[in-house]
Amino acid sequence: MTTLTTPTAARLAGITRTLSEWQTADWKGFLHPGDLGWNSMAGAEKSAADLRCWTADGTVVAIGMFDGEDLFRMAMDPAALDDDELARQIEADLTSGRVLPAGTVTVEARGALALRKRLRARGWNEGEPWTPLRLxxxxxxxxxxxxxxxxxxxxxxxxxxxxxxxxxxxxxxxxxxxxxxxxxxxxxxxxxxxxxxxxxxxxxxxxxxxxxxxxxxxxxxxxxxxxxxxxxxxxxxxxxxxxxxxxxxxxxxxxxxxxxxxxxxxxxxxxxxxxxxxxxxxxxxxxxxxxxxxxxxxxxx
The missing domain is CATH 3.40.630.30 (Gcn5-related N-acetyltransferase (GNAT))
Structure with a gap:
């Protein structure tokens, strides 16, 4: 069973460790611990309130961060990028209003193959292109x-x-x-x-x-x-x-x-x-x- 939570500030260290572990050699351009850091200018409590975590069997498998009111930036466990069952749950949470506000919203889900497929099938459109770069x-x-x-x-x-x-x-x-x-x-x-x-x-x-x-x-x-x-x-x-x-x-x-x-x-x-x-x-x-x-x-x- 997958559960959705908003973490407390006390959980930020653990979330950072998990997100760090997902930064692999074939980096897809998704959420990085540095993005959480740059978003932390309003303090730890606000940083935590901007996050959403999906947990399966006690393990965090997806993390999302609000970057403003209508942009939600995500990363997933690399082993779960094509997990359709997890994508189905996240899609339901995103599109039902449990996570995102009413109105037009943008989801950054780079590399999340199954989730992107589901959102496109629902009629979501692709925005402007971005290019990941690596040295x-x-x-x-x-x-x-x-x-x-x-x-x-x-x-x-x-x-x-x-x-x-x-x-x-x-x-x-x-x-x-x-x-x-x-x-x-x-x-x-x-x-x-x-x-x-x-x-x-x-x-x-x-x-x-x-x-x-x-x-x-x-x-x-x-x-x-x-x-x-x-x-x-x-x-x-x-x-x-x-x-x-x-x-x-x-x-x-x-x-x-x-x-x-x-x-x-x-x-x-x-x-x-x-x-x-x-x-x-x-x-x-x-x-x-x-x-x-x-x-x-x-x-x-």
Whole structure:
């Protein structure tokens, strides 16, 4: 029998261990412990409340995480990806409203063959493609022409403001307001000291004038498992200088130092710049994957 639960914060360590064990060499681009870490900016209690776990015979076999109100991101035990009976139960939970809110929702279930088949048969549509990318860390990480021009440091809490400023510029394009800066530094600090902090390494790249120009965070999943790059960004005033590739490779080296088997990331196909950055860093692209978009008509009581 399969049961569905929302875990407490006390269960986060165990869930992280389970999810780490699912990060295999043939990584499908599904939920990684680093995704839980990046989602933990509101604290441990909210992180736990965003999760759903399916358990069979006392063992967690599937994990889902709300990333916002209408995006549900999943991972499954690799041995259960084509288990139709488990997929039937998860499909029922997702489409009945026991998990998802009423309205149009998106489910990220990369590699979950049986579940994806069931949702498509129900009429769910495929969304925009994303490409999983992987850099093998069993050999030396390649050098890049901009490596010498970028001084990279692994930072602590005292440099959160610099990290936030670069990240905001990379994704928003404008300087953060004072209120935004205070709020974001608080959230970043919560994440960097939270239940997933031991998995994370936060990097800033400085140019030859000591200006912070690029950032990334990389997340380990244990020795011999893929480590995630999430996020990576370059300050809006410094695009086109190769800093994205250089900071990506610096992150890969940190993962290699912590015994990761590979550095992995998923890039949206519509963001050509991100794809180009990872390919320039020597990552190998897998077949694109899509999320599934459907409608839930009512909320289960």
């Amino acid at each position: 093998d860390l069993r050999t030396p990480v390649p050098a890049h022409p901009r490596d010498a021009a970028l001084r990279v440091e692994e930072i602590g809490l005292d440099q959160a403001d610099d990290w936030i400023s670069v990240h905001w510029s990379a994704f928003k394009g404008t300087p953060p307001s004072s209120d935004d800066r205070r709020r974001l530094v608080h959230r970043w600090t919560t994440m960097a000291t939270g239940p997933f902090a031991h998995l994370a390494h936060h990097l800033i790249g400085y140019d030859n004038t000591d200006q912070p120009v690029a950032v990334t965070t990389v997340w380990t999943a244990g020795d011999g498992r893929p480590g995630l790059i999430e996020p990576m960004g370059v300050h809006g005033a410094h695009h086109g200088n190769g800093y994205g590739t250089a900071i990506t490779l610096a992150g890969a080296r940190v993962l290699q130092q912590h015994s990761a088997s590979a550095a992995v990331v998923v890039a949206e196909n519509s963001t050509a710049g991100a794809l180009a950055t990872y390919l320039a860093a020597g990552f190998t692209a897998s077949e694109p994957v899509t999320d599934l978009i459907g409608s839930v008509t009512q909320r289960h009581p």
